[in-house]
Amino acid sequence: MILDQSDSGKVVIPGQYITPTYKLQTESNVIEKYISGKGTTITPIQIADQSKVVSVITASILGKVYVNEIQSTKPEEETDGKDKDDEEEEQQKVKTYLVVVIPKSSSYINFQKNHQQELKHLVDSNSISINLPTENDIVLVKVTKITLKQIYCEILTVENGDNVLKDGGIGVNGDLSHVSVTPSGGSASLSNYQTIASSQSTLTGAQFQDIGENFRGIIRSQDIRSTERDKVKVIESYKPGDIVRAMILSLGDGSNYYLTTARNDLGVIFAKSENGSGNLMYPLDWQNMIDVTNGIIEKRKCANPFT
Protein backbone atom coordinates (compact mmCIF):
# COMPACT_ATOMS: atom_id res chain seq x y z
CA MET A 1 0.00 0.00 0.00
CA ILE A 2 2.93 2.33 0.52
CA LEU A 3 3.45 4.32 -2.62
CA ASP A 4 6.71 4.88 -4.37
CA GLN A 5 7.82 8.26 -5.54
CA SER A 6 6.92 7.33 -9.08
CA ASP A 7 3.31 6.90 -8.08
CA SER A 8 2.47 10.59 -8.26
CA GLY A 9 -1.09 11.13 -9.33
CA LYS A 10 -2.44 8.02 -7.67
CA VAL A 11 -5.69 8.20 -5.79
CA VAL A 12 -5.38 8.06 -2.02
CA ILE A 13 -8.03 7.73 0.65
CA PRO A 14 -7.91 9.33 4.10
CA GLY A 15 -5.78 7.16 6.36
CA GLN A 16 -3.93 5.49 3.50
CA TYR A 17 -0.15 5.16 3.96
CA ILE A 18 1.83 7.13 1.41
CA THR A 19 5.45 6.83 2.52
CA PRO A 20 7.53 6.69 5.68
CA THR A 21 9.07 10.01 6.65
CA TYR A 22 12.59 8.67 6.05
CA LYS A 23 13.84 6.17 3.52
CA LEU A 24 17.39 4.92 2.95
CA GLN A 25 18.45 3.97 -0.55
CA THR A 26 21.26 1.57 0.31
CA GLU A 27 22.83 1.36 -3.16
CA SER A 28 23.28 5.08 -3.65
CA ASN A 29 23.72 5.86 0.06
CA VAL A 30 21.06 8.54 -0.13
CA ILE A 31 18.63 9.40 2.63
CA GLU A 32 15.25 10.36 1.34
CA LYS A 33 13.37 12.69 3.62
CA TYR A 34 9.67 13.21 3.08
CA ILE A 35 7.80 16.26 4.31
CA SER A 36 4.11 16.08 5.03
CA GLY A 37 2.42 18.79 2.97
CA LYS A 38 -1.17 19.80 2.45
CA GLY A 39 -3.73 17.04 2.63
CA THR A 40 -1.43 14.72 4.56
CA THR A 41 -0.64 14.00 8.16
CA ILE A 42 1.99 11.99 10.01
CA THR A 43 0.74 8.85 11.73
CA PRO A 44 2.71 6.66 14.11
CA ILE A 45 2.12 3.14 12.80
CA GLN A 46 2.92 0.13 14.92
CA ILE A 47 4.62 -2.65 13.03
CA ALA A 48 2.96 -6.00 13.55
CA ASP A 49 4.67 -8.35 16.00
CA GLN A 50 7.13 -5.64 16.97
CA SER A 51 7.06 -2.85 19.46
CA LYS A 52 8.62 -0.55 16.88
CA VAL A 53 6.68 2.49 15.75
CA VAL A 54 7.28 4.06 12.35
CA SER A 55 6.22 7.56 11.37
CA VAL A 56 4.29 7.29 8.17
CA ILE A 57 2.86 10.07 6.05
CA THR A 58 -0.79 9.29 5.47
CA ALA A 59 -3.39 11.01 3.38
CA SER A 60 -5.95 13.05 5.28
CA ILE A 61 -8.25 13.82 2.38
CA LEU A 62 -9.51 11.99 -0.69
CA GLY A 63 -7.45 13.04 -3.66
CA LYS A 64 -4.38 12.45 -5.75
CA VAL A 65 -0.94 12.31 -4.24
CA TYR A 66 1.99 14.29 -5.63
CA VAL A 67 5.57 13.81 -4.53
CA ASN A 68 8.05 16.46 -5.63
CA GLU A 69 11.68 16.90 -4.82
CA ILE A 70 12.61 20.18 -3.19
CA GLN A 71 15.65 21.42 -5.05
CA SER A 72 17.14 24.15 -2.90
CA THR A 73 18.92 22.78 0.14
CA LYS A 74 20.18 26.11 1.48
CA PRO A 75 17.61 26.70 4.20
CA GLU A 76 18.17 23.21 5.50
CA GLU A 77 21.86 23.86 6.10
CA GLU A 78 20.92 26.82 8.21
CA THR A 79 18.22 25.17 10.25
CA ASP A 80 19.70 21.84 11.21
CA GLY A 81 23.39 22.51 11.25
CA LYS A 82 24.25 19.80 13.74
CA ASP A 83 22.57 17.09 11.76
CA LYS A 84 24.39 18.36 8.71
CA ASP A 85 27.77 17.78 10.32
CA ASP A 86 26.89 14.21 11.15
CA GLU A 87 25.70 13.61 7.68
CA GLU A 88 28.83 15.03 6.14
CA GLU A 89 30.95 12.66 8.16
CA GLU A 90 29.08 9.74 6.75
CA GLN A 91 29.30 11.17 3.25
CA GLN A 92 25.59 10.82 2.82
CA LYS A 93 23.26 12.92 0.75
CA VAL A 94 19.81 13.94 1.87
CA LYS A 95 17.13 14.34 -0.71
CA THR A 96 14.01 16.12 0.45
CA TYR A 97 10.61 15.49 -1.01
CA LEU A 98 7.31 17.18 -0.42
CA VAL A 99 4.20 15.03 -0.31
CA VAL A 100 0.89 16.75 -1.00
CA VAL A 101 -2.59 15.41 -1.65
CA ILE A 102 -4.71 17.48 -3.99
CA PRO A 103 -8.48 17.09 -3.87
CA LYS A 104 -10.39 16.20 -7.00
CA SER A 105 -11.61 19.48 -8.36
CA SER A 106 -9.09 22.11 -7.53
CA SER A 107 -7.50 24.94 -9.40
CA TYR A 108 -4.62 24.02 -7.17
CA ILE A 109 -3.48 21.09 -9.27
CA ASN A 110 -2.68 23.25 -12.27
CA PHE A 111 -1.10 25.89 -10.14
CA GLN A 112 1.14 23.43 -8.44
CA LYS A 113 2.24 21.87 -11.70
CA ASN A 114 3.06 25.21 -13.27
CA HIS A 115 4.86 26.75 -10.33
CA GLN A 116 7.52 24.38 -9.15
CA GLN A 117 9.29 27.27 -7.47
CA GLU A 118 6.33 27.88 -5.21
CA LEU A 119 6.69 24.50 -3.57
CA LYS A 120 8.67 25.86 -0.69
CA HIS A 121 5.82 28.14 0.16
CA LEU A 122 3.61 25.09 0.44
CA VAL A 123 6.02 23.54 2.92
CA ASP A 124 5.85 26.62 5.05
CA SER A 125 2.09 26.60 5.13
CA ASN A 126 1.98 22.96 6.09
CA SER A 127 0.03 23.41 9.26
CA ILE A 128 -3.13 24.73 7.67
CA SER A 129 -5.91 22.82 6.11
CA ILE A 130 -6.92 22.86 2.50
CA ASN A 131 -8.97 26.00 2.50
CA LEU A 132 -8.65 27.94 5.72
CA PRO A 133 -6.40 31.01 5.63
CA THR A 134 -3.41 31.32 7.91
CA GLU A 135 -0.61 33.79 8.54
CA ASN A 136 1.13 35.21 5.43
CA ASP A 137 -1.51 33.86 3.08
CA ILE A 138 -2.67 36.21 0.37
CA VAL A 139 -6.45 36.39 0.36
CA LEU A 140 -9.14 38.13 -1.62
CA VAL A 141 -11.64 39.93 0.58
CA LYS A 142 -14.79 41.93 0.07
CA VAL A 143 -15.13 45.12 2.07
CA THR A 144 -18.37 45.13 4.06
CA LYS A 145 -18.06 48.11 6.37
CA ILE A 146 -15.62 50.97 7.02
CA THR A 147 -15.04 53.08 10.09
CA LEU A 148 -12.52 55.85 10.75
CA LYS A 149 -10.10 53.36 12.25
CA GLN A 150 -10.53 50.13 10.38
CA ILE A 151 -12.08 48.28 7.48
CA TYR A 152 -14.27 45.23 8.01
CA CYS A 153 -14.31 42.61 5.32
CA GLU A 154 -15.25 39.03 4.48
CA ILE A 155 -12.65 36.58 3.23
CA LEU A 156 -13.68 35.09 -0.10
CA THR A 157 -10.76 33.00 -1.24
CA VAL A 158 -7.17 32.12 -0.46
CA GLU A 159 -4.75 32.80 -3.29
CA ASN A 160 -3.24 29.63 -4.74
CA GLY A 161 -5.96 27.74 -2.91
CA ASP A 162 -9.63 27.19 -3.08
CA ASN A 163 -12.56 29.22 -1.93
CA VAL A 164 -12.76 29.54 1.81
CA LEU A 165 -16.33 28.40 1.79
CA LYS A 166 -17.88 26.17 -0.78
CA ASP A 167 -20.16 28.84 -2.13
CA GLY A 168 -17.31 31.33 -2.32
CA GLY A 169 -19.40 34.10 -0.81
CA ILE A 170 -22.06 34.09 -3.51
CA GLY A 171 -24.77 34.20 -0.93
CA VAL A 172 -26.19 30.82 -0.04
CA ASN A 173 -24.60 31.19 3.34
CA GLY A 174 -27.06 33.35 5.19
CA ASP A 175 -28.58 32.50 8.52
CA LEU A 176 -30.73 29.82 7.00
CA SER A 177 -27.83 27.87 5.59
CA HIS A 178 -26.70 27.14 9.11
CA VAL A 179 -29.88 25.18 9.53
CA SER A 180 -29.71 22.07 7.41
CA VAL A 181 -33.39 22.31 6.62
CA THR A 182 -35.34 25.53 6.90
CA PRO A 183 -37.50 25.53 10.01
CA SER A 184 -40.83 25.57 8.26
CA GLY A 185 -43.84 27.21 9.79
CA GLY A 186 -46.07 24.85 11.71
CA SER A 187 -44.56 21.55 10.69
CA ALA A 188 -41.97 19.64 12.63
CA SER A 189 -38.49 20.99 12.12
CA LEU A 190 -36.21 18.33 10.72
CA SER A 191 -33.17 19.66 12.46
CA ASN A 192 -32.78 21.04 15.89
CA TYR A 193 -31.07 24.17 14.72
CA GLN A 194 -30.85 25.78 18.15
CA THR A 195 -28.22 23.43 19.40
CA ILE A 196 -25.61 23.73 16.70
CA ALA A 197 -22.11 23.35 18.06
CA SER A 198 -23.30 22.79 21.57
CA SER A 199 -21.65 19.53 22.28
CA GLN A 200 -18.80 17.96 24.18
CA SER A 201 -16.03 19.68 22.31
CA THR A 202 -17.22 23.26 22.28
CA LEU A 203 -18.51 26.13 24.33
CA THR A 204 -21.73 25.24 26.01
CA GLY A 205 -24.82 26.95 24.84
CA ALA A 206 -23.50 28.19 21.52
CA GLN A 207 -26.40 28.79 19.19
CA PHE A 208 -26.51 29.08 15.47
CA GLN A 209 -26.60 32.83 15.73
CA ASP A 210 -23.10 32.58 17.14
CA ILE A 211 -21.85 31.08 13.92
CA GLY A 212 -20.87 33.65 11.34
CA GLU A 213 -21.75 33.82 7.71
CA ASN A 214 -18.20 34.00 6.50
CA PHE A 215 -14.70 34.27 7.83
CA ARG A 216 -14.26 37.95 8.60
CA GLY A 217 -11.23 40.18 8.65
CA ILE A 218 -10.13 43.62 9.75
CA ILE A 219 -7.66 45.97 8.07
CA ARG A 220 -6.59 48.61 10.57
CA SER A 221 -5.91 52.07 9.15
CA GLN A 222 -2.19 51.82 9.98
CA ASP A 223 -2.00 48.61 7.95
CA ILE A 224 -3.45 50.14 4.77
CA ARG A 225 -0.13 51.33 3.35
CA SER A 226 3.47 51.25 4.43
CA THR A 227 4.27 54.97 4.05
CA GLU A 228 2.70 57.98 5.79
CA ARG A 229 0.62 55.73 7.96
CA ASP A 230 -0.61 58.55 10.14
CA LYS A 231 -2.00 60.53 7.22
CA VAL A 232 -4.00 57.71 5.70
CA LYS A 233 -7.76 58.19 5.41
CA VAL A 234 -9.84 55.07 5.32
CA ILE A 235 -12.48 56.64 3.08
CA GLU A 236 -9.82 57.46 0.49
CA SER A 237 -8.52 53.92 0.49
CA TYR A 238 -11.41 51.46 0.50
CA LYS A 239 -15.17 51.54 0.19
CA PRO A 240 -17.76 48.87 0.89
CA GLY A 241 -18.08 46.45 -2.00
CA ASP A 242 -14.46 46.67 -3.10
CA ILE A 243 -12.60 43.46 -3.75
CA VAL A 244 -9.22 43.75 -2.07
CA ARG A 245 -6.09 41.64 -2.23
CA ALA A 246 -4.68 41.44 1.30
CA MET A 247 -2.29 39.43 3.41
CA ILE A 248 -3.15 37.73 6.69
CA LEU A 249 -1.21 39.27 9.57
CA SER A 250 -2.59 37.00 12.28
CA LEU A 251 -5.46 34.75 13.11
CA GLY A 252 -6.74 37.64 15.20
CA ASP A 253 -9.42 37.28 17.81
CA GLY A 254 -12.44 35.04 17.90
CA SER A 255 -14.27 36.97 15.24
CA ASN A 256 -11.77 38.51 12.86
CA TYR A 257 -8.53 37.79 11.07
CA TYR A 258 -6.15 40.75 10.97
CA LEU A 259 -5.13 41.72 7.47
CA THR A 260 -2.68 44.14 5.91
CA THR A 261 -2.34 45.79 2.52
CA ALA A 262 0.94 47.58 3.26
CA ARG A 263 2.67 46.32 0.15
CA ASN A 264 2.69 47.46 -3.47
CA ASP A 265 1.00 44.33 -4.78
CA LEU A 266 -1.79 44.52 -2.21
CA GLY A 267 -4.87 46.70 -2.34
CA VAL A 268 -8.02 47.16 -4.40
CA ILE A 269 -8.27 45.02 -7.51
CA PHE A 270 -11.96 45.49 -8.34
CA ALA A 271 -14.09 48.49 -7.44
CA LYS A 272 -17.17 50.18 -8.79
CA SER A 273 -17.58 53.93 -8.88
CA GLU A 274 -20.15 55.94 -6.92
CA ASN A 275 -20.37 53.49 -4.03
CA GLY A 276 -21.05 50.56 -6.25
CA SER A 277 -23.79 52.10 -8.36
CA GLY A 278 -21.42 53.02 -11.17
CA ASN A 279 -19.22 50.99 -13.43
CA LEU A 280 -16.12 48.95 -12.90
CA MET A 281 -13.08 51.20 -12.51
CA TYR A 282 -9.52 50.87 -13.74
CA PRO A 283 -6.46 51.97 -11.77
CA LEU A 284 -4.66 55.12 -12.94
CA ASP A 285 -1.91 54.99 -10.34
CA TRP A 286 -1.54 53.53 -6.87
CA GLN A 287 -4.17 55.83 -5.33
CA ASN A 288 -6.58 56.73 -8.14
CA MET A 289 -9.08 54.74 -10.15
CA ILE A 290 -11.10 55.89 -13.15
CA ASP A 291 -14.53 54.95 -14.38
CA VAL A 292 -13.97 55.16 -18.14
CA THR A 293 -17.68 55.48 -18.96
CA ASN A 294 -18.32 58.74 -17.14
CA GLY A 295 -14.82 59.87 -16.30
CA ILE A 296 -15.20 59.84 -12.55
CA ILE A 297 -11.92 59.51 -10.70
CA GLU A 298 -12.10 58.05 -7.20
CA LYS A 299 -9.45 57.52 -4.59
CA ARG A 300 -8.46 53.97 -3.74
CA LYS A 301 -5.35 52.21 -2.53
CA CYS A 302 -4.77 50.09 -5.62
CA ALA A 303 -2.82 46.88 -5.94
CA ASN A 304 0.01 46.93 -8.45
CA PRO A 305 -0.44 43.82 -10.55
CA PHE A 306 3.08 43.96 -12.01
CA THR A 307 5.29 43.43 -9.01
Next chain:
Amino acid sequence: MDRRRLLGPLNTIIPNIGISSNPNDIKPDTTIDNDEVSANQIQNFFLKTGIIENANGSAYLEVGNSIIEVSVFGPRPIRGSFVDRASFSVECKFLPYITQPGEQIYNTTNQFNNGNSNTNANGRTGLTTIEQRISAYVETALLPSIILEKYPKSTFDIFITIISTEEGVNNNDEDDDNSAPNEQLLRLTNWIVNCSSVALVDASVELKDIVTSGIVKTTSDGKVIFDPRSQGNEEEEQEEGSVIGVASFMNLRNDELVGIWIERQGAINVGDTEMNNILDGCNEMSKKIRANINTYLANSLE
Protein backbone atom coordinates in the same frame (compact mmCIF):
# COMPACT_ATOMS: atom_id res chain seq x y z
CA MET B 1 -68.43 28.63 -23.23
CA ASP B 2 -67.68 28.44 -19.58
CA ARG B 3 -67.68 32.02 -18.25
CA ARG B 4 -67.48 31.13 -14.61
CA ARG B 5 -63.93 29.97 -14.72
CA LEU B 6 -60.68 31.35 -15.96
CA LEU B 7 -59.82 29.19 -18.89
CA GLY B 8 -56.41 28.71 -20.38
CA PRO B 9 -55.58 29.30 -24.02
CA LEU B 10 -57.56 27.23 -26.50
CA ASN B 11 -54.64 25.15 -27.71
CA THR B 12 -53.73 23.98 -24.23
CA ILE B 13 -52.27 20.54 -23.82
CA ILE B 14 -53.14 18.92 -20.52
CA PRO B 15 -50.26 16.84 -19.21
CA ASN B 16 -50.94 13.33 -18.09
CA ILE B 17 -50.63 13.84 -14.41
CA GLY B 18 -51.74 11.32 -11.89
CA ILE B 19 -50.69 8.40 -14.02
CA SER B 20 -47.63 6.86 -12.52
CA SER B 21 -46.10 3.48 -12.40
CA ASN B 22 -47.28 1.44 -9.49
CA PRO B 23 -44.60 1.74 -6.83
CA ASN B 24 -45.20 -1.83 -5.82
CA ASP B 25 -44.15 -3.00 -9.26
CA ILE B 26 -40.78 -1.27 -9.16
CA LYS B 27 -39.94 -2.15 -5.60
CA PRO B 28 -36.60 -3.95 -5.52
CA ASP B 29 -36.65 -7.51 -4.45
CA THR B 30 -35.36 -7.42 -0.91
CA THR B 31 -36.57 -10.80 0.11
CA ILE B 32 -33.59 -13.01 0.61
CA ASP B 33 -33.64 -16.66 1.22
CA ASN B 34 -32.53 -17.02 4.81
CA ASP B 35 -30.77 -20.25 4.05
CA GLU B 36 -28.37 -18.45 1.73
CA VAL B 37 -27.28 -15.91 4.31
CA SER B 38 -24.56 -17.32 6.46
CA ALA B 39 -23.86 -15.96 9.92
CA ASN B 40 -20.52 -14.39 9.06
CA GLN B 41 -21.70 -12.47 6.05
CA ILE B 42 -22.25 -8.73 6.10
CA GLN B 43 -25.51 -7.24 4.96
CA ASN B 44 -25.34 -5.59 1.54
CA PHE B 45 -25.49 -1.83 1.56
CA PHE B 46 -25.86 0.96 -0.96
CA LEU B 47 -23.76 4.09 -0.56
CA LYS B 48 -23.64 7.38 -2.45
CA THR B 49 -21.89 10.67 -1.71
CA GLY B 50 -22.43 14.27 -2.66
CA ILE B 51 -26.20 14.25 -3.05
CA ILE B 52 -26.83 17.46 -1.10
CA GLU B 53 -25.64 20.54 -2.96
CA ASN B 54 -25.78 23.07 -0.16
CA ALA B 55 -23.77 20.99 2.28
CA ASN B 56 -19.99 20.80 2.20
CA GLY B 57 -20.28 17.05 2.10
CA SER B 58 -22.99 14.44 2.26
CA ALA B 59 -23.57 10.71 2.12
CA TYR B 60 -26.59 8.48 1.67
CA LEU B 61 -26.77 4.88 2.79
CA GLU B 62 -29.38 2.18 2.39
CA VAL B 63 -29.12 -1.11 4.21
CA GLY B 64 -32.06 -3.46 4.48
CA ASN B 65 -35.00 -1.17 4.99
CA SER B 66 -33.00 1.49 6.76
CA ILE B 67 -32.18 4.70 4.93
CA ILE B 68 -29.71 7.18 6.39
CA GLU B 69 -28.71 10.57 5.05
CA VAL B 70 -25.85 12.59 6.51
CA SER B 71 -24.83 16.12 5.65
CA VAL B 72 -21.69 17.85 6.87
CA PHE B 73 -21.43 21.62 7.17
CA GLY B 74 -18.12 23.29 7.81
CA PRO B 75 -15.59 24.54 8.43
CA ARG B 76 -17.71 27.52 9.31
CA PRO B 77 -16.51 30.47 11.37
CA ILE B 78 -17.58 30.67 14.97
CA ARG B 79 -17.98 33.98 16.77
CA GLY B 80 -16.91 34.76 20.27
CA SER B 81 -13.62 34.08 21.96
CA PHE B 82 -10.64 32.69 20.09
CA VAL B 83 -10.40 28.91 19.90
CA ASP B 84 -7.34 27.33 18.31
CA ARG B 85 -9.16 24.26 17.08
CA ALA B 86 -12.43 23.35 15.47
CA SER B 87 -15.50 22.42 17.45
CA PHE B 88 -17.63 19.54 16.35
CA SER B 89 -21.26 18.70 16.83
CA VAL B 90 -23.51 15.89 15.73
CA GLU B 91 -27.24 15.91 15.51
CA CYS B 92 -29.33 12.89 14.66
CA LYS B 93 -33.01 13.25 13.82
CA PHE B 94 -35.61 10.74 12.76
CA LEU B 95 -38.19 11.93 10.28
CA PRO B 96 -41.35 12.71 12.28
CA TYR B 97 -43.36 9.75 11.10
CA ILE B 98 -40.66 7.14 11.75
CA THR B 99 -41.04 4.78 14.66
CA GLN B 100 -37.79 5.03 16.56
CA PRO B 101 -36.27 1.73 17.61
CA GLY B 102 -36.98 1.22 21.29
CA GLU B 103 -39.05 4.35 21.70
CA GLN B 104 -41.38 2.50 24.05
CA ILE B 105 -38.46 1.99 26.38
CA TYR B 106 -36.53 5.24 26.13
CA ASN B 107 -38.88 7.93 24.91
CA THR B 108 -41.59 7.38 27.48
CA THR B 109 -42.93 10.10 29.68
CA ASN B 110 -41.21 10.33 33.01
CA GLN B 111 -40.54 12.76 35.79
CA PHE B 112 -37.81 14.51 33.83
CA ASN B 113 -39.73 15.60 30.81
CA ASN B 114 -43.19 16.07 32.29
CA GLY B 115 -45.00 14.23 29.58
CA ASN B 116 -43.34 16.01 26.69
CA SER B 117 -41.77 13.27 24.65
CA ASN B 118 -39.77 15.79 22.65
CA THR B 119 -37.49 16.77 25.50
CA ASN B 120 -35.08 14.82 27.58
CA ALA B 121 -32.91 15.16 30.62
CA ASN B 122 -29.78 15.70 28.59
CA GLY B 123 -30.25 19.39 28.06
CA ARG B 124 -30.56 19.17 24.31
CA THR B 125 -34.04 20.36 23.57
CA GLY B 126 -35.73 18.92 20.55
CA LEU B 127 -33.86 15.63 20.62
CA THR B 128 -35.50 12.52 21.98
CA THR B 129 -33.53 10.27 24.27
CA ILE B 130 -32.81 7.88 21.42
CA GLU B 131 -31.67 10.64 19.10
CA GLN B 132 -29.48 11.99 21.86
CA ARG B 133 -27.91 8.59 22.50
CA ILE B 134 -27.13 8.06 18.82
CA SER B 135 -25.75 11.61 18.46
CA ALA B 136 -23.52 11.15 21.50
CA TYR B 137 -22.15 7.85 20.24
CA VAL B 138 -21.44 9.19 16.74
CA GLU B 139 -19.75 12.26 18.15
CA THR B 140 -17.55 10.17 20.43
CA ALA B 141 -16.59 7.85 17.59
CA LEU B 142 -15.81 10.47 14.96
CA LEU B 143 -14.14 13.13 17.09
CA PRO B 144 -10.73 11.37 17.36
CA SER B 145 -10.50 11.02 13.58
CA ILE B 146 -10.79 14.71 12.73
CA ILE B 147 -7.65 16.86 12.74
CA LEU B 148 -9.23 19.67 14.70
CA GLU B 149 -6.00 21.67 15.06
CA LYS B 150 -6.06 22.49 11.36
CA TYR B 151 -9.30 24.44 11.67
CA PRO B 152 -8.95 27.25 14.18
CA LYS B 153 -12.00 29.38 14.98
CA SER B 154 -14.35 27.11 13.10
CA THR B 155 -17.01 24.52 13.60
CA PHE B 156 -18.17 21.34 11.92
CA ASP B 157 -21.77 20.30 12.17
CA ILE B 158 -23.05 16.91 11.16
CA PHE B 159 -26.75 16.45 10.55
CA ILE B 160 -28.01 12.89 10.39
CA THR B 161 -31.49 12.23 9.11
CA ILE B 162 -33.07 8.81 9.45
CA ILE B 163 -35.43 8.49 6.51
CA SER B 164 -36.50 4.92 7.12
CA THR B 165 -35.93 2.17 9.66
CA GLU B 166 -36.42 -1.58 9.68
CA GLU B 167 -39.97 -2.77 9.58
CA GLY B 168 -41.36 -4.58 12.54
CA VAL B 169 -39.51 -2.45 14.99
CA ASN B 170 -42.74 -1.21 16.45
CA ASN B 171 -43.05 -3.63 19.27
CA ASN B 172 -46.05 -2.41 21.17
CA ASP B 173 -46.01 -4.82 24.07
CA GLU B 174 -43.68 -3.42 26.63
CA ASP B 175 -43.79 -6.57 28.64
CA ASP B 176 -42.49 -8.44 25.68
CA ASP B 177 -38.84 -9.13 25.10
CA ASN B 178 -37.09 -5.81 24.57
CA SER B 179 -33.78 -6.94 23.12
CA ALA B 180 -35.09 -6.63 19.59
CA PRO B 181 -35.49 -2.83 19.74
CA ASN B 182 -32.06 -2.59 21.34
CA GLU B 183 -30.63 -4.61 18.52
CA GLN B 184 -32.32 -2.41 15.93
CA LEU B 185 -31.01 0.69 17.65
CA LEU B 186 -27.46 -0.62 17.64
CA ARG B 187 -27.63 -1.78 14.04
CA LEU B 188 -28.87 1.64 13.00
CA THR B 189 -26.10 3.35 14.99
CA ASN B 190 -23.52 1.14 13.33
CA TRP B 191 -24.58 2.19 9.84
CA ILE B 192 -24.92 5.83 10.88
CA VAL B 193 -21.27 5.86 11.96
CA ASN B 194 -20.16 4.36 8.65
CA CYS B 195 -22.30 6.77 6.65
CA SER B 196 -21.14 9.81 8.64
CA SER B 197 -17.46 8.95 8.09
CA VAL B 198 -18.01 8.85 4.35
CA ALA B 199 -19.81 12.20 4.51
CA LEU B 200 -16.78 13.67 6.31
CA VAL B 201 -14.52 12.39 3.54
CA ASP B 202 -16.85 13.91 0.96
CA ALA B 203 -16.60 17.25 2.77
CA SER B 204 -12.78 17.08 2.43
CA VAL B 205 -12.41 17.44 6.16
CA GLU B 206 -8.87 16.44 7.09
CA LEU B 207 -9.02 13.08 8.82
CA LYS B 208 -6.47 10.94 10.57
CA ASP B 209 -8.32 7.91 9.31
CA ILE B 210 -11.79 6.90 8.22
CA VAL B 211 -13.79 5.55 11.14
CA THR B 212 -15.73 2.41 10.36
CA SER B 213 -17.84 0.39 12.63
CA GLY B 214 -19.06 -3.14 13.06
CA ILE B 215 -21.82 -4.88 14.94
CA VAL B 216 -22.03 -8.45 16.16
CA LYS B 217 -24.33 -10.47 18.29
CA THR B 218 -23.11 -13.35 20.40
CA THR B 219 -25.54 -15.97 21.53
CA SER B 220 -25.41 -17.73 24.85
CA ASP B 221 -23.76 -20.74 23.22
CA GLY B 222 -20.89 -18.61 21.92
CA LYS B 223 -22.03 -18.18 18.30
CA VAL B 224 -21.11 -14.88 16.62
CA ILE B 225 -23.65 -13.43 14.19
CA PHE B 226 -23.03 -10.56 11.75
CA ASP B 227 -26.15 -10.45 9.64
CA PRO B 228 -29.54 -10.16 11.32
CA ARG B 229 -31.17 -11.99 8.41
CA SER B 230 -29.24 -15.15 9.14
CA GLN B 231 -31.23 -15.60 12.30
CA GLY B 232 -34.29 -16.15 10.19
CA ASN B 233 -37.39 -17.09 12.06
CA GLU B 234 -35.53 -17.67 15.28
CA GLU B 235 -35.62 -13.95 15.84
CA GLU B 236 -38.93 -14.28 17.57
CA GLU B 237 -37.42 -16.20 20.40
CA GLN B 238 -34.64 -14.06 21.81
CA GLU B 239 -32.48 -16.30 23.88
CA GLU B 240 -31.56 -15.20 27.33
CA GLY B 241 -27.93 -14.16 27.54
CA SER B 242 -27.37 -12.88 24.02
CA VAL B 243 -25.08 -9.84 23.86
CA ILE B 244 -25.05 -7.29 21.09
CA GLY B 245 -22.29 -4.77 20.62
CA VAL B 246 -21.22 -1.99 18.27
CA ALA B 247 -17.57 -0.99 18.12
CA SER B 248 -15.93 1.64 15.92
CA PHE B 249 -12.32 1.58 14.78
CA MET B 250 -9.69 3.49 12.85
CA ASN B 251 -8.50 0.40 11.04
CA LEU B 252 -5.51 1.88 9.24
CA ARG B 253 -4.36 3.60 12.41
CA ASN B 254 -3.34 0.54 14.41
CA ASP B 255 -6.99 -0.54 14.74
CA GLU B 256 -7.59 2.17 17.30
CA LEU B 257 -10.88 1.68 19.12
CA VAL B 258 -12.88 4.92 19.11
CA GLY B 259 -16.27 3.86 20.35
CA ILE B 260 -18.09 0.93 21.91
CA TRP B 261 -21.72 0.36 22.86
CA ILE B 262 -22.93 -2.94 24.30
CA GLU B 263 -26.44 -4.02 25.16
CA ARG B 264 -27.32 -7.25 26.87
CA GLN B 265 -30.54 -9.03 27.55
CA GLY B 266 -30.84 -10.64 30.94
CA ALA B 267 -27.85 -10.93 33.25
CA ILE B 268 -25.85 -7.75 33.72
CA ASN B 269 -22.24 -8.85 33.44
CA VAL B 270 -20.48 -9.35 30.13
CA GLY B 271 -17.63 -11.82 30.46
CA ASP B 272 -14.12 -11.47 29.11
CA THR B 273 -14.59 -14.04 26.38
CA GLU B 274 -17.83 -12.45 25.25
CA MET B 275 -16.15 -9.06 25.21
CA ASN B 276 -13.24 -10.38 23.16
CA ASN B 277 -15.60 -12.11 20.76
CA ILE B 278 -17.54 -8.91 20.27
CA LEU B 279 -14.48 -6.71 19.76
CA ASP B 280 -12.86 -9.17 17.36
CA GLY B 281 -16.09 -9.64 15.44
CA CYS B 282 -16.73 -5.90 15.24
CA ASN B 283 -13.18 -5.29 14.07
CA GLU B 284 -13.51 -7.91 11.37
CA MET B 285 -16.79 -6.45 10.15
CA SER B 286 -15.38 -2.93 10.36
CA LYS B 287 -12.47 -3.95 8.13
CA LYS B 288 -14.79 -5.45 5.55
CA ILE B 289 -16.93 -2.33 5.48
CA ARG B 290 -13.78 -0.21 5.29
CA ALA B 291 -12.60 -2.18 2.27
CA ASN B 292 -15.92 -1.51 0.55
CA ILE B 293 -15.81 2.18 1.39
CA ASN B 294 -12.21 2.44 0.16
CA THR B 295 -13.17 0.93 -3.16
CA TYR B 296 -16.16 3.21 -3.49
CA LEU B 297 -14.13 6.34 -2.70
CA ALA B 298 -11.27 5.40 -5.00
CA ASN B 299 -13.68 4.75 -7.85
CA SER B 300 -15.54 7.98 -7.19
CA LEU B 301 -12.41 9.94 -8.04
CA GLU B 302 -11.57 8.21 -11.29
